Amino acid sequence: MDLSIIIVSWNVRPLLERCLRSISQSMGGAPAGDAPRYEVIVVDNGSADGSPDMLRATFPWARLLANSDNRGFAAANNQGLHIAQGRYLMLLNPDTEVVGGGLPAMLQYMDEHPDIGLLGPQLVYPDGAIQPSRRRFPTYATGFIESTAAQRWWPAHPLLRRYYMQDMPDDQVQDVDWLVGACLLLRRQAYEQVGDFDERYFMYSEELDYAYRLRRAGWRAVYLPAARVVHHEGRSSEQVIASRLIMFHTSKVQLYAKLFGPRRACLLRAYLLATFVFQWAEEALKWLLGHKRSLRRERMAAYSQALRSGLRPAGVVPPSLARM
Numbered sequence: 001m002d003l004s005i006i007i008v009s010w011n012v013r014p015l016l017e018r019c020l021r022s023i024s025q026s027m028g029g030a031p032a033g034d035a036p037r038y039e040v041i042v043v044d045n046g047s048a049d050g051s052p053d054m055l056r057a058t059f060p061w062a063r064l065l066a067n068s069d070n071r072g073f074a075a076a077n078n079q080g081l082h083i084a085q086g087r088y089l090m091l092l093n094p095d096t097e098v099v100g101g102g103l104p105a106m107l108q109y110m111d112e113h114p115d116i117g118l119l120g121p122q123l124v125y126p127d128g129a130i131q132p133s134r135r136r137f138p139t140y141a142t143g144f145i146e147s148t149a150a151q152r153w154w155p156a157h158p159l160l161r162r163y164y165m166q167d168m169p170d171d172q173v174q175d176v177d178w179l180v181g182a183c184l185l186l187r188r189q190a191y192e193q194v195g196d197f198d199e200r201y202f203m204y205s206e207e208l209d210y211a212y213r214l215r216r217a218g219w220r221a222v223y224l225p226a227a228r229v230v231h232h233e234g235r236s237s238e239q240v241i242a243s244r245l246i247m248f249h250t251s252k253v254q255l256y257a258k259l260f261g262p263r264r265a266c267l268l269r270a271y272l273l274a275t276f277v278f279q280w281a282e283e284a285l286k287w288l289l290g291h292k293r294s295l296r297r298e299r300m301a302a303y304s305q306a307l308r309s310g311l312r313p314a315g316v317v318p319p320s321l322a323r324m
Helices: 013-026 051-058 073-083 102-112 149-153 158-163 188-194 206-216 241-260 262-288 293-309
Strands: 003-009 038-045 063-067 088-092 096-098 116-124 174-176 183-187 220-231
Touching: 003 013, 003 073, 013 038, 013 051, 013 096, 013 102, 038 051, 038 073, 051 063, 063 073, 073 206, 088 102, 088 188, 102 116, 102 183, 102 220, 116 188, 116 206, 149 262, 183 188, 188 206, 206 220, 206 241, 241 262, 241 293, 262 293
Parallel strands: 003 038, 003 088, 038 063, 116 220
Antiparallel strands: 088 183, 096 220, 116 183, 174 220
């Protein structure tokens, strides 16, 4: 079998259906016969929107692993990887749609370049605009700007330009440090050498961590713009805004502890918590001025939850993400 596609899904039934149809179209039809060219494994993390029933009725060729609760992105991907049979392993978000022959193009490129361990396509937004997906590994200073309040003030900071590879064209094949995890093609030999995803990341940062381990094992990571995938970004995590905020920054602190040591990670955590205090105060002032009060209350509640969490890497998964 050429390809195993693993999709971890949580309450995005309409998008999952479109994703599976795009896979079938890209691969020239649904897998069939005694020796199918590819397989699809859907790991459902306790969806309450009827996704498992839809899969059984509409896509019987997709193998379903139905979890009773939300195990998180890394752990659920590992479930799929453990039973995958393909010589290539693809991790694909359910909020994606493969464009044209993108999947065969990725397989062919990997066949032609055996030193590549990880390959990613060009991601685009639904309107066709390119979605930045190439990254360099962060420096320690990057953590204090990227995806923090400071990024609003310095969106063109040199550290961000470096991190997002804005000095490189987005229409050329190129080596990268890591790629956004919406669509990743992994060589089986690389996976067998490096092992599973780190399940201490409930969600976020797991693909960066994995790419770092691949690099240390001697594998290349490459961006292939000839293959394109539409990404309806964040459709699962946007359902739980406070939990997304907590898990993103908790995973970030955990990653930085791995890369730069626990003491420097503690300093980063303190800084992030301080930014939440500032952002809470900013929202409170806008609320007092009567500006979009329902929105301000929602954001104040999210920052309050993040502060209470302490962004502890070993913390408990937020109930809103863990529940069915």
